[in-house]
Amino acid sequence: MDTNKAIEYLMHFGMSRQEATVYLRLIEAGKQTGYEIARDTGISRSNVYASLAALVEKGAAYLVEEDAKRYIPVHVQEFCGNRIRRMEEEQKWLDMNLTGEQKEEEGYITIDGQEHISDKIHNLLANVEERVYCSCSGVCLEQLKGQLKELTEKGKKVVLVTDHPFELSGAIIYVTKEKGNQIGLITDSKYVLSGEYGQESRNTCVYSGQRNFVTLFKTALANEIELIKIREGENENE
Numbered sequence: 001m002d003t004n005k006a007i008e009y010l011m012h013f014g015m016s017r018q019e020a021t022v023y024l025r026l027i028e029a030g031k032q033t034g035y036e037i038a039r040d041t042g043i044s045r046s047n048v049y050a051s052l053a054a055l056v057e058k059g060a061a062y063l064v065e066e067d068a069k070r071y072i073p074v075h076v077q078e079f080c081g082n083r084i085r086r087m088e089e090e091q092k093w094l095d096m097n098l099t100g101e102q103k104e105e106e107g108y109i110t111i112d113g114q115e116h117i118s119d120k121i122h123n124l125l126a127n128v129e130e131r132v133y134c135s136c137s138g139v140c141l142e143q144l145k146g147q148l149k150e151l152t153e154k155g156k157k158v159v160l161v162t163d164h165p166f167e168l169s170g171a172i173i174y175v176t177k178e179k180g181n182q183i184g185l186i187t188d189s190k191y192v193l194s195g196e197y198g199q200e201s202r203n204t205c206v207y208s209g210q211r212n213f214v215t216l217f218k219t220a221l222a223n224e225i226e227l228i229k230i231r232e233g234e235n236e237n238e
Contacts, residue, residue: 013083014058018043022051023060026073033070059083108210111193114203121197122147124187131157133221135184138164140198161224174228184221192217 010020152170181201195205
């Protein structure tokens with residue numbers, strides 16, 4: 001097991017790093033006292049008992065009253081499922097009660113970090129109404145294939161410009177030169193995301209709904225596609 005990844009993901013579900021470490025020890029060893037966990041993890045007893053109390057409060061562990069107080073973990077599927085269900089209920093309440101009109105921010109928004117860019121790409125694709133144009137590496141497209149497949153199955157227009165042969169039924173695909181970490185995404189001729197995305201890149205993109213920027217990016221992508229068509233024609237004539 002990748003302990004660091006397990007701790008990171010448990011933290012996404014509301015645990016602190018120390019609480020996640022204690023929880024993993026419970027998962028590995030089963031029912032234990034705070035003393036035993038402190039001994040096995042090297043965490044001080046006071047911090048272990050504080051973490052155990054927090055885990056009980058968050059629904060990740062149960063206290064068993066025996067000759068000594070022992071704790072058992074709540075199964076990870078049950079714990080995560082409960083958290084997700086509560087968050088979905090809270091989201092519904094927020095959707096109903098935070099009724100202020102959500103206006104699209106004007107200007108050019110910088111999005112930093114691979115995870116944040118990935119989230120923005122996911123949300124842009126999830127809200128496509130008619131068409132999407134995407135220019136990126138074949139490696140990047142593989143990560144997006146599931147969502148792109150859903151769009152083609154719904155009859156949305158999907159145009160892809162990439163640097164390796166890529167198969168996606170219903171999509172229009174153009175193969176060009178190496179893309180590296182560059183990505184460009186246009187959805188419904190309204191929004192553009194452009195920049196660097198992927199491992200070993202700066203992971204910085206600009207997002208905008210500015211009409212001039214969208215038009216400029218659409219023109220650049222259309223020119224790239226026309227150039228690809230010309231090259232393909234030249235190769236056929238050779």
